[in-house]
Amino acid sequence: QVQLQESGPGLVKPSQTLSLTCTVSGGSVSSGGYYWSWIRQHPGKGLEWIGYIYYSGSTYYNPSLKSRITISVDTSKNQFSLNLSSVTAADTAVYYCARGGPTGYDYHYWGQGTLVTVSS
């Protein structure tokens, strides 16, 4: 059974970079056909797709966030990470990591989510 667990600071100052890591167990980030993804949910709002890194290392980002996002993978630690730069209060949200594929971009496995608050 694949499990994902987000980790990172719960509080980030405005203009700084939000950095989160997703640790994967029960599966490998190097396994073929999977999309290791980040999705967020603003308080009381709907889901917003952030982007993914494919098992091959290619990435695809939400166009509205693309200029501020980097998603990377560390195969030695079986982790993937999200960096979101120049954050504002509008980036306050619960951030989820999730695994998509192999049949498509549907997300069968999700982490428990971590709340990140942007505030000085």
Add this chain to the structure above:
Amino acid sequence: SYEVTQPPSVSVSPGQTASITCSGHKLGDKYACWYQQKPGQSPVLVIYQDTKRPSGIPERFSGSNSGNTATLTISGTQAMDEADYYCQAWDSSTAGVFGGGTKLTVL
């Protein structure tokens, strides 16, 4: 950019059938999937690739997708089905488009 639209809320009586729609331009040409989210919990995939149910999802959950509309149908709705439901549309060029969510109330 591609968008899909859901009704904000749907109400259903216990034991009845609930239908939640997701609308988008030529949505039937894409794949639709559905997530259930209860308060304080992560989303759970209940339908993928339009009509498929993941292991462990009750048979009362079903899906369809044609034309401009995808529909999640819950037959014999139970109190435990009260939750927010999100549709997601995707194809080879659209990775992650979520609807705004529908709050299902069972009363």
